[in-house]
Amino acid sequence: MDPHDEIENVLPPEALFWAMEPFGPPMGEAACSTWDETRFPSPEEQQATFDGEPVVPERDVPQARAMCRTCLLLESCRQYALDSRDEHVFLAGETAEERRKTWRKSGELTKRRRQVAVLYALKVPTAMIARLLGRDESSIRSDLRQLGKRRPQLPPTA
Numbered sequence: 306m307d308p309h310d311e312i313e314n315v316l317p318p319e320a321l322f323w324a325m326e327p328f329g330p331p332m333g334e335a336a337c338s339t340w341d342e343t344r345f346p347s348p349e350e351q352q353a354t355f356d357g358e359p360v361v362p363e364r365d366v367p368q369a370r371a372m373c374r375t376c377l378l379l380e381s382c383r384q385y386a387l388d389s390r391d392e393h394v395f396l397a398g399e400t401a402e403e404r405r406k407t408w409r410k411s412g413e414l415t416k417r418r419r420q421v422a423v424l425y426a427l428k429v430p431t432a433m434i435a436r437l438l439g440r441d442e443s444s445i446r447s448d449l450r451q452l453g454k455r456r457p458q459l460p461p462t463a
């Protein structure tokens with residue numbers, strides 16, 4: 306049986322989604338959520354730039370960087386960019402291509418450990434966590450040992 310079908314008998318879909326996608330974009334008042342008419346000729350061109358598809362890159366990317374520098378969410382956005390490894394959008398003052406050069410090698414491991422921690426806290430059996438993440442049980446147990454007593458935040462529905 307597909308481990309995703311199997312686990313749906315144990316966890317509601319929203320808890321599973323939260324566990325598998327532990328890195329969410331920063332919440333709050335993002336500078337890029339409002340059109341800055343002093344920097345972009347239209348809301349569509351601003352959105353295209355933050356979507357990673359600037360109309361005129363040499364004009365639009367510096368403007369987006371300047372917006373990020375004023376954004377209250379800059380630090381959490383930078384963390385999200387590092388952890389999520391988003392490969393498309395403009396985040397925290399950098400294009401996806403620029404971020405690729407600074408990605409931490411430990412990013413995949415960090416994500417997996419967060420997934421393991423949340424699934425474990427949701428009382429998903431170790432063997433099922435292993436199948437879901439395509440790992441063997443010993444590596445999941447090793448992750449749990451490394452995680453120690455740190456308690457992950459549970460989703461609101463759990």
Ligand code: SF4
Pocket residue numbers: 331335336337338355372373376377378379382383395396397398
């Ligand atoms: S730092 Fe930049 S990309 Fe991130 S939320 Fe703020 S304005 Fe948007």
